[in-house]
Amino acid sequence: MNIKYSLVLFFASFLFQVNAQISKETVLFTVDGDSVTASEFIRVYNKNLDLVQDESQKDVDEYLKLFTNYKLKLKEARALMLDEKPSYIRELSNYKKQLASSYITDNKVTEELVEEAYNRVSYDVKATHILIKLPENASPSDTLVAYNDIMKLRDRALTEGFEKVRQEVHNGQTIYGEDLDWFSGFKMVYKFENAAYNTPVGEISKPFRTRFGYHIVNVQDKRKSRGERTVAHIMILTSKEDVNQEQAAERIQDIYKKLQQGETFETLAKQFSEDKSTASNGGRLTPISSGQLNSKIFEDTVFGLKEEGDISEPIKTDYGWHIIKLLNKKPIAAYEDMRPELEQMVKRDERSKLIDEALYTKLRAKYGVSEKQPALPYFIGLLNDDYYRLSWQLPVAFEANKPLVRIGTEQLLFKDFGNFLVKNQHYNRSADTFESIVNKAYSTFLNTNLVKYQEEHLEEEDEDFANIVAEYRDGLLLFDLMESTIWDAAKTDSLGVQNYFNEHKEKYMAPEKMDAIVASSAQQKTLKKVSKLMVQGMSVEDIKTLVNSNDKIDVIFTEEIMDANHQALPEHFEFKKGISKIYKHNDAFVLVEVKDILPQTQKTFEESKGLVLSDYQTYKEEQWVAELAAKYPVVVNQEVLKEVKSQLKTK
Template sequence: MMTRKVFYRLLPTFVLAVLLWAGCSGAREATQEAALLPQAQDSSVVAVLDGEAITLSDIERRYRRSLGGNSAAVPDSAELRDFLDRYINFRLKVKAAEDAGIGDLPEIQEEIDTYRLQLARPYMLEQEVLEPIIREVYTRSQDMVDASHILIRVAPDASPADTLEAYNMIRALVDSVKAGADFGELALRYSEDPSASREGPGYKGRLGFFTAGQMVAPFEDAAYNTPVGQVSDIVRTRFGYHILYVHDRQPAIPDIEVAHIMIIPRGPTGADTAAALEQIEELRRRFENGEDFRALAREYSMDHNTREQGGRLGIMSFNNPVIPPEFRDAAFAIENPGEISDVVQSRFGFHLIYLIDRKERKPYEEAYEDLKTQVTRLPRTEQAQRAFARQARARYGVTVDTAQVRAVLHTFPADTIIAHLAVNDFDALFEDTTFATIGDAGYTLSDFFAFAKTQRLERNRPLEPQLMAALDAFLDDRALDYEAMRLQERDEEFRTLMEEFRDGLLLFRVMEDSVWNAASRDSVGLRAYFDAHAEAYRFPDRTRLIGFYSRDDSLLTDIAARLDAGATVADIQALVASDSTLSLRIDTTLVAGPTNSVYDEALSLEAGSHTDVLAYRNGHVLLLHDGIEPARPKTFEEARSEVVTAYQEVLEQRLLERLRKRYALYVFPERLEQAFAGHAAAAAPAGDSPTG
């Protein structure tokens, strides 16, 4: 039987399965009595269950979601009627649970509250923090910017004097640029970015092309907001003050997948260079004459990191600063997959580049999960989450008695506090000491110190500022929890998700009590069902396979030789029993037909024959065909799991029959003909629960 913990993880899938596969039984059609119902006057109502209307839009939405979107939701009246019956069965079970008071049970409420918090916070942060950044990164990544910059370093916590000194310096550089000074020369002389003064990426401040998500947010904002050919305003980042000069802005070039062959001159002389060039030209000619690029790379490429993979470098982005420009330009100039570049010389040697594939820019919905992974790691996301937490703190109001925290500092030595936090027993001293509130929620020093132990306090730094920083983070964290617990009040989509979860819990409890557990407990009913349907439970003809399993393939080779010489399985078993050094397992498997596994190797053999030694999991196996086990009826114990499953279906149908008698139910199937009129309904996101 499914455990509740597993069920909660699979809840959306479970409810979907209920709607797709649940058995159905007939509902009362619309009658003269039904026509008098107030709800029946509304043509959008397709059913009334115990006075509760089920509307056409409800069914359209749930049916559409069950099929993964509107494009699949063809208005087939028979399918839609069948779906309506299944949905009514679902609502009947939930209704029965509600009337039984299951939804009010403390353990159910606790599960709902726990799930709400587990779901609400990530849901809220994705909606409020991640999605705006993901959308911005996706939109901006359609373009790439080529820019230079000058950096004057100043720490985020620098003194006012140091900050002013750095600002005055960057201000003077702005004036110099406006007066006509060369931006690159100024970067070479004054920029405190180390790359500005050495050959390579960043030399003279030239960063080359980059796109969204590659730079810190204020820098990126300046790059995308500054017109080509102009200098940005002064920008402050965690590194210091910057000014940018934008050289170019172009549509982003989609990524490509490439492989290469690299030949390195064997010495510094011109003759060495000429020999390397001649070798790679010869490889180019061989490719053009039909030889396989990957085979040539494996044999001749001097790039030992890629040669075994046929020279494959993987996905390459145009704005990757690590790639030498000459290599990048040649790679992106190749027109068609399967073609190669001319010979390219970089600082590493000579290259032939092979285009494997050109990637297409994905639509936003398809790119979303990859962008989400990227955005989650960006510093701007943490900053946006912190800002959102501060808004929540301001909205609900925060009180905090920092004196209580400082009193702890004065009572215990710093080393003692850190040591107690490390062994998880310090917070227990303050369980009843409330020191902070957010809205109507109170927090104890115990809550705070339990949080502080996750903040990696350092012994070699003053403890008080570390604890004050941890306190600020604690209030942010609790403000997010407080906001998340109220999300259901203001977010309709989240409210729907929670209603789905609650309905799923009630459904699970009804099925658990009235069907799953009931079937397993009813030994008399199970036996009676088996006796009435015994002919349905039979074994077909099955091949009996004796498997000899060992990590030592030479041992299995010896076993095969013994079998060929006439040894029986009993002889092999006796051999193993007499020698404890032999690592051999022997067992019997009955196979009814092809299994798409190693056992299939033995199915076509004659009885008494064996396979060769075969690879199996982390070892090897030798399989002996030991004859055919004739078809026969299953015993009750052999068929028990199948009988339980079938009997559960019987109990479920009995449950539905009782519920349909208990509750007044009227259905107006003719109104389903209006469903998906013109296919105008918007598609629901694939993967949503069908009961949303």
């Protein structure tokens, strides 16, 4: 589901439930005469209670303000007839179609494929293969040649050895002999995966065809999945163009020495890792599965660590230097835990074709549609060579209004399939016979219309689907209203945004910064020595020489312009020129020499533009909602509100 759909569902989180303690018809308030029930307000309040971050909004009166504002906006949207816009109708239709895809499926076949997928991802296969390339639309004669060639190679491999034949025949153009190393479920096309998993270790599969051509696969080994690893890393960034490669290598080695000296991994990650997204969390990464990463050396290092707590030597990837610590080893998850993810993967994979075929069979039975179509010979007789030239048209004497097939209450005619044939000429090639073209086209035509009919009648057939669609309607309406009235309007009101900035400049200031040196060490007494040397005016390089050695790194220095949120600085650090006291920070000790203080400065409009625009939109929305409240009077039934508050307090 895309971002817009997610936002719409957030706006429209009003599901259809009835609270038993207040009558469904009891009116809590009206908006210009339109009633809003207390039961609706209660279910909205209860549903969104855990989502509200602002504690004040949990107050019933405060939440009532939000709710009435929502209803005011919907009132305005319908007054502007936004629900009649073609774009709104089209968007709603697209959403219904998208949502329907999760309802229109064959659950039995899906479940079988998900179980199979779980078994596949639970094991890795190591294999090599030979491929004879062949286009998907190859002629029967070319197909036979390729099949005979792959059979000959298989016979050779059985007698001479697969590896010998593989290396000899590979030319990288028409024949590929490749070592695939280890792979798991979903890493190969489905037909290839089937052959690999169904072939015993040490044996060669029979020839099989994928969209790439004919293959034989030699399965060398199988193993249980390596599961999942959770690791932390300390990273020093580099790039191929970076002129400071040696400096980065030296810094990672210094950090590694501190680890060997007994300093904790998490502390050093917090202080020095340049992966800003993980440094504050001790370098912890999201769990990693085999085959998931782009960097082979990083993945091999992760899975090469044997025991929890093991730490790697520094390694170099395309992104920089890393030191990796193994935090957790986890076997592959249980089936029930993985099932939702695997189901989505199955539905995006070639396996989905099997699900589709099962669905079409079920829908034909549901709507009483025969698999046989006696009218097809008539259409075969209408085709001629113009069809291969993409210029074929229905003949003048075509029997357009003759009944073709009935799906439920809908009657499809000859002209429906005839027009389908005209529009889909570009999918056919001269290698296909007219009979093959018509049979394939009718199968696609019938399946498409079966699904279309189910989609159009799904609200009648499935109550849950109907409820979700109803929820979406209001949300989409509100989204369109906000987009046209506030968001887009604010973006184009450049003068208004500029004036807002000029009137609220004090909100847009660059924070105070300092030019500083931060010395970090696991030992407080070491920093006392550093402090004395700094007081004497000794340079950082000279101090390093005195307190560090090739074998032992006691202090790491960070020199740059910093603001108060810099990771090297302790919380609430006072900006004051000179050498600070020693602070406990990130499970270590730090000493700061403030060389200069750069005062708070006024940001320019361009520097603040994103935040100014957001603030301006909020300002405009507040004004607009006040105007709506004047336009559409809101009248709250205070007695009912008291009952609502009383009921909510008992929960």
